Amino acid sequence: MDQALQHLVNGTVLGGTYALLGIGLTLIFGVMRVVNFTHGELYTFGAYMAYGLVALLHVDFFLSLVLATMLGLALGALIELVLLRPMRKADIDSVMLVMIGAALVLQNAGLWAWGGVAKLVPTPFAGTPLVFGPVSVLPLRLFVLGVAATLLLVFWLLLERTRAGIAMRATFQDAETASLMGVRVGWVHTATFAIGSGLAAAAGALLGPVFMVSPAMGDLVGLKAFAIVILGGLGNLPGAVIGGFALGYVEEFGGGFVSSEYRDAFGFLLIILVLAIRPQGLVALKERVG
Amino acid sequence: MTALLEVEHVAVQIGGLVAVADLSFTVEEGQVVSLIGPNGAGKTTAFNAITGYMRPRQGRIRFRGQDLAGLSPERIAALGLVRSFQRTSIFGPCTVFENARMALHLRGESGLLGALLRLPGMRREEARLREEAFAMLDFVGLTARAEVTADSLAYGEQRRLGIALAAAAAPQLLLLDEPAAGLNPSETAECMALIRQLRDRGTTILLVEHDMAMVMRISDRIVVLNQGRIIADGPPAEIREDPEVIRAYLGTSREVPHAAA
Amino acid sequence: MSAVFGWLFVAAMAAVPVVFPDPYVLSVLTSAGIFIIGAISLNLLLGYTGQLSLGHAAFFGLGAYASALVSLGFDIGIGFGLRLRLDPQPVFVGFLAGIAVAGAFGWLLGRLAFRVRGAYFVVITICFAQVLRMVALNWVELTQGPMALIGIPPASLWLPGQGVVPLYTKPQSFWLVLGVGTLAFLLVRQVVQSRIGRALVALRENETLARSVGIRVTHYLVIATVLSAGIAGAAGSLFAHYVRIIDPDVFLFIYTVTMVIMVITGGKGTLWGPVVGGLIFGLMPDLLRGSAPPEAQWIAYGVLMILLVMFLPRGIVPAVAGLLPARRRPAPAIAAMVEPAP
Numbered sequence: 001m002d003q004a005l006q007h008l009v010n011g012t013v014l015g016g017t018y019a020l021l022g023i024g025l026t027l028i029f030g031v032m033r034v035v036n037f038t039h040g041e042l043y044t045f046g047a048y049m050a051y052g053l054v055a056l057l058h059v060d061f062f063l064s065l066v067l068a069t070m071l072g073l074a075l076g077a078l079i080e081l082v083l084l085r086p087m088r089k090a091d092i093d094s095v096m097l098v099m100i101g102a103a104l105v106l107q108n109a110g111l112w113a114w115g116g117v118a119k120l121v122p123t124p125f126a127g128t129p130l131v132f133g134p135v136s137v138l139p140l141r142l143f144v145l146g147v148a149a150t151l152l153l154v155f156w157l158l159l160e161r162t163r164a165g166i167a168m169r170a171t172f173q174d175a176e177t178a179s180l181m182g183v184r185v186g187w188v189h190t191a192t193f194a195i196g197s198g199l200a201a202a203a204g205a206l207l208g209p210v211f212m213v214s215p216a217m218g219d220l221v222g223l224k225a226f227a228i229v230i231l232g233g234l235g236n237l238p239g240a241v242i243g244g245f246a247l248g249y250v251e252e253f254g255g256g257f258v259s260s261e262y263r264d265a266f267g268f269l270l271i272i273l274v275l276a277i278r279p280q281g282l283v284a285l286k287e288r289v290g
Numbered sequence: 291m292t293a294l295l296e297v298e299h300v301a302v303q304i305g306g307l308v309a310v311a312d313l314s315f316t317v318e319e320g321q322v323v324s325l326i327g328p329n330g331a332g333k334t335t336a337f338n339a340i341t342g343y344m345r346p347r348q349g350r351i352r353f354r355g356q357d358l359a360g361l362s363p364e365r366i367a368a369l370g371l372v373r374s375f376q377r378t379s380i381f382g383p384c385t386v387f388e389n390a391r392m393a394l395h396l397r398g399e400s401g402l403l404g405a406l407l408r409l410p411g412m413r414r415e416e417a418r419l420r421e422e423a424f425a426m427l428d429f430v431g432l433t434a435r436a437e438v439t440a441d442s443l444a445y446g447e448q449r450r451l452g453i454a455l456a457a458a459a460a461p462q463l464l465l466l467d468e469p470a471a472g473l474n475p476s477e478t479a480e481c482m483a484l485i486r487q488l489r490d491r492g493t494t495i496l497l498v499e500h501d502m503a504m505v506m507r508i509s510d511r512i513v514v515l516n517q518g519r520i521i522a523d524g525p526p527a528e529i530r531e532d533p534e535v536i537r538a539y540l541g542t543s544r545e546v547p548h549a550a551a
Numbered sequence: 552m553s554a555v556f557g558w559l560f561v562a563a564m565a566a567v568p569v570v571f572p573d574p575y576v577l578s579v580l581t582s583a584g585i586f587i588i589g590a591i592s593l594n595l596l597l598g599y600t601g602q603l604s605l606g607h608a609a610f611f612g613l614g615a616y617a618s619a620l621v622s623l624g625f626d627i628g629i630g631f632g633l634r635l636r637l638d639p640q641p642v643f644v645g646f647l648a649g650i651a652v653a654g655a656f657g658w659l660l661g662r663l664a665f666r667v668r669g670a671y672f673v674v675i676t677i678c679f680a681q682v683l684r685m686v687a688l689n690w691v692e693l694t695q696g697p698m699a700l701i702g703i704p705p706a707s708l709w710l711p712g713q714g715v716v717p718l719y720t721k722p723q724s725f726w727l728v729l730g731v732g733t734l735a736f737l738l739v740r741q742v743v744q745s746r747i748g749r750a751l752v753a754l755r756e757n758e759t760l761a762r763s764v765g766i767r768v769t770h771y772l773v774i775a776t777v778l779s780a781g782i783a784g785a786a787g788s789l790f791a792h793y794v795r796i797i798d799p800d801v802f803l804f805i806y807t808v809t810m811v812i813m814v815i816t817g818g819k820g821t822l823w824g825p826v827v828g829g830l831i832f833g834l835m836p837d838l839l840r841g842s843a844p845p846e847a848q849w850i851a852y853g854v855l856m857i858l859l860v861m862f863l864p865r866g867i868v869p870a871v872a873g874l875l876p877a878r879r880r881p882a883p884a885i886a887a888m889v890e891p892a893p
Contacts, residue, residue: 093603097603097856098860101852104849105854108847108850111846112846219804227674234671261688265685268679271675272682341763362768375763380757381756382756384752391749392749395749395750396764404746405741405745406741408741455764
């Protein structure tokens with residue numbers, strides 16, 4: 001029972017960052033109909049930026065998290081302007097191939113620049129866990145969960161309360177009508193891709209210090225982001241949050257009680273199962289893709 | 291004698307909205323029957339339900355006495371009930387000849403083994419299908435265009451090809467969804483001649499069409515739909531005089547059943 | 552004309568070990584050939600059915616592991632105290648097992664994945680390869696996990712009068728790959744130029760219309776997937792017995808990406824596309840070797856892929872074919888065939 005409680009806490013911490021990843025990816029799909037293969041690379045990018053800023057340039061840890069997120073935002077905007085804007089009229093498969101190409105470039109550029117050895121990001125947090133009764137948790141992880149939750153809330157407010165958010169939601173619903181209503185769809189796309197990328201970079205910058213930073217860290221994470229998004233239903237924002245936590249718990253409990261070796265496989269098995277039984281995802285979706 | 295197609299109390303909902311409320315009609319063998327009604331009356335939805343692209347919520351559809359409930363479009367086509375489409379009616383990047391050969395799928399039966407080993411039976415079948423494809427293109431007057439890609443055809447030619455694709459495998463019942471939409475008068479006349487020829491070859495036809503002049507001249511019977519329900523069912527002369535039909539058309543548009551589009 | 556050219560190409564390739572017996576050249580060509588077979592199989596799905604299947608490395612890896620394990624033999628626990636044991640089998644049995652196992656998984660994936668389309672389909676195929684990689688990493692008793700399966704015997708061939716002959720030398724391996732590659736090419740050609748091929752193209756171009764003329768969607772997509780998976784399994788098996796060591800990385804996404812790049816570079820949905828693309832991308836890494844680090848090579852791949860999709864979306868083969876004078880059709884034959892029609 002105590003163990004289950006511990007897993008619940010760990011799953012929540014994990015789920016928070018997964019939700020960040022998923023929500024960026026699903027936003028990009030929903031607004032732009034782009035299956036973003038660079039998402040995992042933006043995550044890696046965020047982590048390396050945090051590492052570079054903290055460990056090499058000795059920037060303050062908290063400030064470097066903000067800066068890493070901003071850099072991710074900028075890189076996302078760049079990708080959108082250079083690659084996606086010319087591909088606006090192309091079919092979804094061609095865009096996927098372009099994004100795979102971009103992911104290859106980003107990952108190997110990272111490998112070239114940083115080398116293959118995993119890096120450790122120093123943090124100002126104590127290495128001793130906080131103990132609450134039967135449950136113990138590292139302060140850093142608690143901080144990560146707090147930031148993830150804050151970011152999700154900020155994102156939600158942005159979408160609900162700002163003009164940009166309204167334009168984004170309108171494009172999400174129906175791009176054609178939105179453009180007739182005066183929404184500048186091109187800039188909405190840039191903003192969407194930048195924000196989605198920024199969230200991925202933030203997730204990377206947050207989890208980089210928890211684990212290690214390595215060039216291939218985005219591979220699995222990128223795929224997991226797909227898993228999260230599929231679980232929640234492609235293009236479904238609340239679904240992505242639910243999917244993120246679902247994957248976090250499945251991995252934690254599956255890894256804890258079934259088999260720790262197959263920890264990472266549970267998510268993928270879950271997707272295959274979900275798609276086989278309920279192709280539209282766990283959370284009902286208004287439209288079908290394809 | 292039993293009807294070729296029997297539609298009984300069929301209801302279809304799309305996203306919670308009632309598209310077809312209660313539809314019952316029959317199509318007798320050898321006839322040309324038209325399904326007409328104002329826009330949004332549920333005609334295309336009825337086609338989708340009959341050909342397996344949508345599941346009716348209620349009711350029963352029988353073709354040659356067989357219940358079609360739960361059958362996929364491809365199974366229904368194999369039974370001899372094929373439809374044409376309003377828009378997506380050709381395989382664009384392929385040549386006209388290739389289009390014809392693809393549409394003759396049901397006229398062949400060779401499988402993997404035949405394909406791999408090129409057995410004599412398979413070769414004979416391929417030769418026969420090639421001939422049938424040319425015969426079909428000849429039938430719709432596209433022989434000279436056999437080697438161009440379908441999407442480079444003129445609009446009227448594309449529509450004819452669309453009908454040819456649906457008629458290719460010689461179905462017993464052919465559902466045509468607005469075959470004359472967007473055609474000029476001479477093309478419409480050609481289209482009408484084509485439908486008559488198909489009927490004379492023994493194909494029963496169920497037609498959805500907005501061109502009332504054409505519908506009146508070509509149909510043996512007309513079924514009028516409005517807001518998902520049937521409001522009239524009878525021969526053209528009767529429908530022309532039906533007060534409720536006139537009201538339905540005047541109520542939604544200025545199109546009167548006499549006028550051509 | 553195309554057939555004559557094709558056989559000339561095979562003959563020229565077959566002559567390489569004789570006129571140019573450089574072991575390095577042969578080993579480069581052999582591994583390029585293995586990936587070309589993979590690309591040929593992927594093209595059946597990607598090019599002819601139009602389904603962007605991004606889990607293709609799964610079939611390659613399954614073929615490799617199945618073939619290696621059957622020829623090495625294994626003895627594993629399967630729960631309830633039971634054990635499953637297989638003595639080492641001749642390599643050609645492993646080869647067939649590789650094809651069969653990959654094909655069977657192709658059937659399974661086809662049944663599951665074709666319930667969805669578009670992005671969902673892509674993600675399900677990627678996940679499929681990932682799950683297999685996890686299994687290969689963690690089922691150590693069977694696969695040795697990250698320690699890799701080593702000591703895989705080389706390919707062998709049964710020859711009349713000589714019995715089973717192991718293929719140790721570079722020319723032998725090369726000829727074997729060339730032979731299997733030619734068979735794979737012919738197999739795909741036979742299928743594509745048949746009623747099945749027409750059904751696949753019809754589904755690719757317009758699924759709704761294809762169904763309306765009676766083409767059974769799942770049936771034909773599953774046929775294509777099983778064939779494609781089987782051929783990829785054969786390529787994986789050749790790979791296993793050629794490099795003679797297999798680790799879970801054969802399931803990596805990057806292998807799928809390599810095959811995808813080959814197919815779209817050459818021209819998806821064309822018979823020669825994967826061969827042309829495969830030759831380019833199979834030989835390029837070795838031409839670049841020494842002059843640039845592998846990262847730079849992958850960056851070049853990525854950039855090339857982006858440029859191709861943007862500026863030459865149909866690939867090299869159709870572009871070149873478009874430059875050649877149009878092949879004239881025998882017009883009189885058409886007239887002759889039409890005449891008997893009413």
